[in-house]
Amino acid sequence: MFDNLSNRLDGIVKRLRGKGRLTEADVDEVMKEIRSALLEADVNVTVVRSVCNRIREHAIGATRSQALDPGQQVVKAVSDELTRILGGETLAIKYAPKPPTVILMAGLQGSGKTTATGKLAHWFKSQGRQPLLVGADLQRPAAVEQLRTLGRQVDVPVFSDPQDPVLTAFEGVEEAKRLGRDVVIVDTAGRLSIDAEMMEQVRLISGAVSPDYTFLVIDAMTGQDAVQTAEAFHHTLQIDGVILSKLDGDARGGAALSVKEVIGRPIAFASTGEKLDAFEQFHPDRMAGRILGMGDMLTLIEQAEKAFEADQAEKAAARLMEGEFTLDDFLEQMQALKKMGPLSGILGMMPGMPKELKNAKIGDDDLKPIEAIIHSMTAEERARPQIISGSRRARIARGSGREPGEVSRLVKQFGEMQKMMKKMGMSAGKKGKRGGLPGLGGMRGMPDMSELEQMMGGQGGVPGLPR
Amino acid sequence: MELYWIFLILAVAVMVFGLGVVLINRRRAQRTVVSARPAPRPAAPPPKAADPGDAIGDTLVAEPEPVVEPVLEPASLRDRLAKARLAFTGAFTGVLGRSAITDDTWDDLEEALLRADVGLGVTEALLGDLKERVKAKEITEPSALLDALQHDMVARLQGSDRTVRFDDTLEPGCPNVWMFVGVNGVGKTTTIGKLARQQVDSGRSVLLAAGDTFRAAAAEQLGTWAERSGVDFVRGADGGDPSSVIFDGVERAAAKQIDLVLADTAGRLHTKTNLMEELKKVRRVAEKGAGTVTETLLVIDATTGQNGLAQAREFREATDVTGVVLTKLDGSARGGIVFAIETELGIPIKLVGIGEQIGDLVPFDPAEFVSALFDTY
Numbered sequence: 113m114f115d116n117l118s119n120r121l122d123g124i125v126k127r128l129r130g131k132g133r134l135t136e137a138d139v140d141e142v143m144k145e146i147r148s149a150l151l152e153a154d155v156n157v158t159v160v161r162s163v164c165n166r167i168r169e170h171a172i173g174a175t176r177s178q179a180l181d182p183g184q185q186v187v188k189a190v191s192d193e194l195t196r197i198l199g200g201e202t203l204a205i206k207y208a209p210k211p212p213t214v215i216l217m218a219g220l221q222g223s224g225k226t227t228a229t230g231k232l233a234h235w236f237k238s239q240g241r242q243p244l245l246v247g248a249d250l251q252r253p254a255a256v257e258q259l260r261t262l263g264r265q266v267d268v269p270v271f272s273d274p275q276d277p278v279l280t281a282f283e284g285v286e287e288a289k290r291l292g293r294d295v296v297i298v299d300t301a302g303r304l305s306i307d308a309e310m311m312e313q314v315r316l317i318s319g320a321v322s323p324d325y326t327f328l329v330i331d332a333m334t335g336q337d338a339v340q341t342a343e344a345f346h347h348t349l350q351i352d353g354v355i356l357s358k359l360d361g362d363a364r365g366g367a368a369l370s371v372k373e374v375i376g377r378p379i380a381f382a383s384t385g386e387k388l389d390a391f392e393q394f395h396p397d398r399m400a401g402r403i404l405g406m407g408d409m410l411t412l413i414e415q416a417e418k419a420f421e422a423d424q425a426e427k428a429a430a431r432l433m434e435g436e437f438t439l440d441d442f443l444e445q446m447q448a449l450k451k452m453g454p455l456s457g458i459l460g461m462m463p464g465m466p467k468e469l470k471n472a473k474i475g476d477d478d479l480k481p482i483e484a485i486i487h488s489m490t491a492e493e494r495a496r497p498q499i500i501s502g503s504r505r506a507r508i509a510r511g512s513g514r515e516p517g518e519v520s521r522l523v524k525q526f527g528e529m530q531k532m533m534k535k536m537g538m539s540a541g542k543k544g545k546r547g548g549l550p551g552l553g554g555m556r557g558m559p560d561m562s563e564l565e566q567m568m569g570g571q572g573g574v575p576g577l578p579r
Numbered sequence: 580m581e582l583y584w585i586f587l588i589l590a591v592a593v594m595v596f597g598l599g600v601v602l603i604n605r606r607r608a609q610r611t612v613v614s615a616r617p618a619p620r621p622a623a624p625p626p627k628a629a630d631p632g633d634a635i636g637d638t639l640v641a642e643p644e645p646v647v648e649p650v651l652e653p654a655s656l657r658d659r660l661a662k663a664r665l666a667f668t669g670a671f672t673g674v675l676g677r678s679a680i681t682d683d684t685w686d687d688l689e690e691a692l693l694r695a696d697v698g699l700g701v702t703e704a705l706l707g708d709l710k711e712r713v714k715a716k717e718i719t720e721p722s723a724l725l726d727a728l729q730h731d732m733v734a735r736l737q738g739s740d741r742t743v744r745f746d747d748t749l750e751p752g753c754p755n756v757w758m759f760v761g762v763n764g765v766g767k768t769t770t771i772g773k774l775a776r777q778q779v780d781s782g783r784s785v786l787l788a789a790g791d792t793f794r795a796a797a798a799e800q801l802g803t804w805a806e807r808s809g810v811d812f813v814r815g816a817d818g819g820d821p822s823s824v825i826f827d828g829v830e831r832a833a834a835k836q837i838d839l840v841l842a843d844t845a846g847r848l849h850t851k852t853n854l855m856e857e858l859k860k861v862r863r864v865a866e867k868g869a870g871t872v873t874e875t876l877l878v879i880d881a882t883t884g885q886n887g888l889a890q891a892r893e894f895r896e897a898t899d900v901t902g903v904v905l906t907k908l909d910g911s912a913r914g915g916i917v918f919a920i921e922t923e924l925g926i927p928i929k930l931v932g933i934g935e936q937i938g939d940l941v942p943f944d945p946a947e948f949v950s951a952l953f954d955t956y
Contacts, residue, residue: 148699154884157693221907222764222880227794253772253803254796261795261817304910331764335696335884337912344911358763361848363886386793386851477853 134185139171142186153366156339159197159373167193197373198396203353203380208324211294212244214285216321217355218314218345219329221302224357226255228329228383229299230262231391232355235381236295237266238389244293246284247272248317251301259299266388269293277301277313282320298323305344315348325352327380330368332359338367339374346375353380356394360384437530439494443486446479484512485522497523674721680713684721688728695952696884697915701922705731729949732918736945739927743902744873745783745839754786754832756840756870758825759904760858760894761878763846766906768797770878770932771841772804773940779808783838788828789814790821790861793845801843811837821845821857822864829870840870849893862898876929878904881914891920902929905943909933913952 123145143164150160170189207213215232219225226249233243245263247256247270256272263270271287273280281298288296300317303310318326328351330338345351356368359382368379379394431437452458486494488511493500500508500523509516673687685706692702709727712718718727745755757774759767771787778785787805789812791797798814805812813831815824825842832840844861847854865872877900879887894900903921905914908931917928928943 151693151699152885154696154886157690220882220910222766224764252800254799257799258794258796265795304907306911331880331882333762333884333886333890334882335887335912335916336694337696337882337910338884340911341882358848360850361762361886362850362889363884367884 134171136172139168139186142171143168146190150366153364154333154335154338154370155366156336156370156374159339159370163193163197194369195396197369198379202393202395203378205325207241207294212285212288212296213294213325214321214323215295215297216281216318216323216326216349217297217299217329218326218349218351219302220304220331220341221252223302223329223331223334224383225249225302225329226258226262226299228327228355228357228381228391229259229297230266231383231388232297232327232381233263233268233295234266234388235391236297237268241295242293243268243295243297244284244288244291245270246281246287246296246298248277248281248284249299249301250274250277250280255299255301262388278316278320281317285321296321305341311344311348318349326350327353327355328371328377329355329357330371332356332365332368332382333361333363334367336367339370342371342375346377351375351377353378355380356382358383360386360390439486439489439497439526440491442526443483443494446483450479481512481514481518482522485514485519488512497526674725677721680719680721680724684724685710688724691953692915695913695915696887697952698885698888698919701919729953732949732952733945735922736918736928736949739921741902741927741929741943743876743929746871746873749871751836752833752869754829754837754840754870755874756825756829756842756865756872757874757876758842758844758862758865758872758898759876759878760844760898760900761846762848762890763794765846765878765880765883766932767791767846767878768800768804768843770876770904770906770930770940771801771843772807773932773937774930775804775810775841776808776937777940778839778841779810784810784836786811786813786828786832786835786837786840788825788840788842790825790828790843791845792817792819792821792824797843797845811835822861825861826864826868829865829868833869849890849897855893855897858894859897874902875900876902876904877926878906879914879917879920880906880912881908881910882912883914883916885916887916888919888923891924891926895924895926900926902927904928904930904932904940906932908951909939914948915952918952 146167147160147164150163151157155163167186167189170192171186205213217225217229217232229245233245236243245259245268247259249255249259250272256270256274259272260270269291271280271284273283277300281300284298285296288294298317298321300314301310303314305311326349328342328345328349330342334341342351342354354368354371354377356365356379359365371377372379378396382392382394384390384392431441449458485508488508489497489500493504493508500519505516505519508519512519674684677684688706689702692705693699697705705728708731709718709724712727713724718724743757749755759771761767768791775785775787785808787801787810789798789801791801792815795817798817802812802814811831813824813828815821815827821844825840825844828840828842831837842861842865844858845854847858849855862872862875875898877891877894879890883890891900891903903917903926905917905928908914920926921928928948931941931943931948933939933941
């Protein structure tokens with residue numbers, strides 16, 4: 113999301129570097145770039161105009177001051193403005209004092225409501241709640257069936273009554289009270305904002321259940337229409353927050369930013385993958401960092417915490433520092449990494465990754481050869497890869513269906529990595545708890561990890577970007 | 580992707596996360612010991628790049644702080660939007676209201692095109708051309724400018740073959756196969772449902788193959804449509820291999836001498852390499868038996884923004900897309916992105932979905948589409 117914008121900003125900074133002062137002509141040129149980046153990201157035309165005007169004012173102001181590098185001044189202006197628009201804090205769900213907390217889902221057809229409903233139920237479960245799903249989409253064939261399947265997958269009961277959507281919603285809440293479920297999520301049929309009859313129906317559903325939260329599901333790929341849709345739904349239902357779906361594609365999601373700006377309601381959740389747990393609370397401040405190419409370390413670390421067993425990781429890390437890290441450990445950690453979600457997504461969120469790596473298409477299937485090779489080794493070979501001789505290599509290659517050359521490259525790489533890690537372990541020991549990752553940057557072809565180090569070990573803040 | 584690179588990247592990632600978890604746990608443990616007193620929350624917004632340990636420590640949900648009403652800072656923005664839209668009703672009334680072609684005229688036109696999701700590149704190309712002609716005094720009146728713009732746009736859409744191809748020279752027992760692809764939620768299944776009925780009404784025998792084995796209840800949804808039109812229907816197990824479902828569908832159609840197989844596929848984001856590979860396989864396997872794929876239709880939702888172009892590119896790459904179906908044009912979205920898809924990628928728009936009824940899937944008409952691009956609700 114927003115890759116293009118951060119790339120362009122990079123370009124601008126490079127071009128302006130070395131210029132002592134910005135002229136108004138420079139600013140105009142920069143503004144053109146920013147404008148087209150925003151438009152290509154599907155930010156609403158009107159929002160683009162107002163955003164650009166504000167950035168321009170800042171940037172013009174910057175031409176008069178000599179305090180900072182002009183390129184940085186412009187980036188700062190963009191950064192401030194984006195942060196302001198994405199704005200505020202993460203939406204904190206306040207549960208109803210008298211359960212159940214009722215949640216109403218609304219949106220256009222195909223925006224991903226039913227899937228988001230299932231994922232939200234899963235999320236509430238992970239928060240220790242007991243949700244009930246209510247299928248009030250009686251319009252689309254098999255929509256309730258889809259919800260039931262999702263309900264089974266996340267182990268949450270589903271209520272529906274095929275007679276009438278308003279009645280179903282109402283009875284659903286009653287059912288939740290009866291069953292003692294503390295959260296009710298009502299899925300409704302997709303509807304066009306200009307379909308008066310259907311809008312009236314969802315208003316009636318809302319009236320029948322008086323939801324604590326009404327979420328509007330918006331597809332991250334939506335174009336200019338998002339604003340109109342959001343306004344129409346907000347007008348009818350009083351939206352409390354937006355759920356941004358399909359954010360795992362390459363859509364830049366500018367529409368969502370516009371919606372926040374126009375109806376003034378935050379993006380509460382974002383759906384980032386096909387799996388049911390690929391759903392997270394939306395953190396506007398982190399997103400601003402991501403837009404500016406600072407990566408999204410916080411989200412990554414949270415995901416990592418879920419995937420890696422803490423004590424297991426601790427042991428592995430200790431062995432690593434002492435240079436005793438084995439291929440078994442590596443395999444184990446790699447599998448944990450896979451649990452964090454698609455590799456390409458993880459790489460995208462890592463700060464300091466070179467563009468070629470970020471854009472490289474690495475599917476989880478690409479890991480299979482590596483796993484195959486390691487699996488084809490004996491326990492002894494995994495513990496001490498240096499014993500792998502010509503005949504062992506040929507056997508491993510046969511067993512994994514790979515070339516012997518690939519086996520030896522993997523072993524060689526692993527050896528280099530081990531050495532590197534040992535060195536690192538020693539210097540990290542000297543530096544004490546700062547625990548950075550020095551030495552990595554020097555490794556051949558290795559991405560520059562200094563920013564990462566800074567974020568993880570230091571007090572935050574990325575060098576080169578003004579705060 | 581070379582193994583070497585993957586290994587390097589993995590190595591880094593594994594290290595970083597393994598270590599990261601450990602370090603953060605340690606830091607947090609230290610913090611809880613050292614600072615037993617609750618850190619006072621600053622009134623000012625916290626710095627953007629806060630200490631990671633801190634932010635993780637907060638379980639954001641349980642935070643007792645009240646939800647801060649988001650500040651609707653530019654209160655007038657909504658008004659401005661409303662006004663912008665009014666002014667746009669017409670973009671054209673604005674343009675026509677002036678006695679001459681001014682800078683504002685160009686701004687109005689640009690905004691109208693952008694608002695319809697036509698995209699910046701195409702918009703600049705269209706208007707650049709017209710600017711030349713205005714400069715050369717070929718066009719002097721605002722009304723003539725509007726006519727020229729619409730005329731240009733329609734002209735760019737002329738000459739494409741928009742027939743949905745059905746090869747009736749194929750032997751009986753060799754069905755035509757129309758395959759439907761696209762991202763999630765664009766309306767593939769619904770499109771197939773409508774098309775099935777239309778094809779039956781025009782005298783062809785039809786079979787629906789439920790190649791979406793991924794989404795919960797997708798096959799049930801297609802099955803309902805099959806029932807409604809009384810056509811044959813083949814499905815597989817949930818989570819099964821979509822290629823084999825479609826292959827089975829084609830085989831069944833061949834055996835029963837059915838004319839046409841409509842093959843549904845699971846919605847997939849065009850960025851998911853493995854899913855796109857799966858789709859390539861589905862496309863290959865669909866022709867393994869007696870059938871011939873005579874159309875591969877990319878379904879695009881009218882609300883789609885600039886991302887539609889990337890979708891079209893990737894799906895074409897994977898499955899040799901032969902046409903576009905533009906759905907949900909009955910809403911407030913105008914689907915301008917298909918203009919770019921056709922003019923830049925050369926994929927013709929063939930069908931348009933304009934409502935919920937079976938008859939609401941109609942052939943694409945360039946002139947109607949262009950004039951509707953500028954309509955407002």
